[in-house]
Amino acid sequence: MSHPTTTEELPVGSVLEVTVETVAHGGHCVARHEGRVLFVRHTLPGERVRARVTGEGPGGRFLRADAVEVLEPAAGRVEPPCPYAGPARCGGCDWQHADLATQRELKRAVVLEQFDRLAGIDLPAALGRDVVVEPVPGDEAGLRWRTRVEFAVDGTGRPGLRGHRSHEVIPVEDCMIARDAVVGTGVLRRRFPGQRAVDVIAPSGGEPVLVPVPGGTERAPLVLERVPTPTGTGEFEFGVAARGFWQVHPGAPETFLRTVLGWLDPRPGERALDLYAGVGLFAAALADAVGDSGRVHAVEGDRLAVEHARDNLTPWAGVRVTRDRVDRAVRRMARAGERADLVVLDPPRSGAGKAVVRDVARLGPRAVAYVACDPAALARDVGYARDAGLDLVDLRVFDAFPMTHHMECIALLVPAG
Numbered sequence: 001m002s003h004p005t006t007t008e009e010l011p012v013g014s015v016l017e018v019t020v021e022t023v024a025h026g027g028h029c030v031a032r033h034e035g036r037v038l039f040v041r042h043t044l045p046g047e048r049v050r051a052r053v054t055g056e057g058p059g060g061r062f063l064r065a066d067a068v069e070v071l072e073p074a075a076g077r078v079e080p081p082c083p084y085a086g087p088a089r090c091g092g093c094d095w096q097h098a099d100l101a102t103q104r105e106l107k108r109a110v111v112l113e114q115f116d117r118l119a120g121i122d123l124p125a126a127l128g129r130d131v132v133v134e135p136v137p138g139d140e141a142g143l144r145w146r147t148r149v150e151f152a153v154d155g156t157g158r159p160g161l162r163g164h165r166s167h168e169v170i171p172v173e174d175c176m177i178a179r180d181a182v183v184g185t186g187v188l189r190r191r192f193p194g195q196r197a198v199d200v201i202a203p204s205g206g207e208p209v210l211v212p213v214p215g216g217t218e219r220a221p222l223v224l225e226r227v228p229t230p231t232g233t234g235e236f237e238f239g240v241a242a243r244g245f246w247q248v249h250p251g252a253p254e255t256f257l258r259t260v261l262g263w264l265d266p267r268p269g270e271r272a273l274d275l276y277a278g279v280g281l282f283a284a285a286l287a288d289a290v291g292d293s294g295r296v297h298a299v300e301g302d303r304l305a306v307e308h309a310r311d312n313l314t315p316w317a318g319v320r321v322t323r324d325r326v327d328r329a330v331r332r333m334a335r336a337g338e339r340a341d342l343v344v345l346d347p348p349r350s351g352a353g354k355a356v357v358r359d360v361a362r363l364g365p366r367a368v369a370y371v372a373c374d375p376a377a378l379a380r381d382v383g384y385a386r387d388a389g390l391d392l393v394d395l396r397v398f399d400a401f402p403m404t405h406h407m408e409c410i411a412l413l414v415p416a417g
């Protein structure tokens, strides 16, 4: 939530003329005014803008602001394709005002900065090459990609999207990052009195599904997701609860699977771990590759996801799905002296953390693939991994959330030396 600023000289609503410096993690850029740091949205590095103060950060360490007038635009600035983007409007996207090349350059800068600051790693030096933020194959425009959208419902039952750091519902007639199938459900012309939100899911298999909230995850229907196998010889099928976790970019599961399996190169007979397994995306591909003589152990904490993972993974006899917290499960494995050849880590935004990374290293894997939606948590954990004897040797960054500040990083860690 936005904190009303207590700064007497710079109350909320003050408008300041500032020169914008670098991008910062979170969809905003740094500027300074008389010694105070401002995080300014709707701007780009190098711009001269008039910024309106919207609040302050924890402990008053910085001010938040929106660029309300651009005096000197940066080269990458464009007219936002979405009519709802802009200060005090829809808070869903952060970079509608930048062209895609600029958005990716901003994401690259954020990744480099996080690794430098949180792990002391100079990425180009560590990787022996520059970091490039890659589009998800086939996504040229960065629009019409989102297969899952939660529309908030206002007091009159109209669906819309929330403002940035705000409960305010901004009614919309379209969302330009949503799949045609999401907005084509008629959801934005209907009313949902008494609901808090309505989720629209456009799965790769079957028709789009509308799930009013509240309504409970339990009663949400199961949707079918199809993902080409990494070898391209067939398709995996995954049942997933309509409100359960699944990547929101339609090209992401296939791209991430190819990247992870390409790096890990699982061999018949190997033992693999899929930690934070969801409904079993990586476990299925690992099981296929290690074959009947191999073993895959998937660990997931969510009860419904575990049920679906067990169903989805029944074709493979060598797969075990455990419902547990990953930290507890890997601590138990490490204490029991268990070994794993390969590990996939795909934690939530908060990352895996020091204990999990340390216990994973104790299992003696020859390779670990870490799939991360927050580069800050990844950088911190890569630092812990290095302390535990696992070195970063490769990193790919995918623009799996164009127009927003989000991205997906996939890192390859191997035993040092």
Ligand SMILES: C[S@@+](CC[C@H](N)C(=O)[O-])C[C@H]1O[C@@H](n2cnc3c(N)ncnc32)[C@H](O)[C@@H]1O
Pocket: 245, 246, 247, 276, 277, 278, 279, 280, 281, 282, 299, 300, 301, 302, 305, 324, 325, 326, 327, 346, 347, 348
């Ligand atoms: C980013 S999702 C990844 C899911 C899956 N790998 C995929 O690609 O579809 C993270 C998953 O971790 C699970 N999770 C979060 N914290 C956990 C924990 N401490 N222990 C076990 N599972 C956890 C969530 O329920 C979610 O399914």
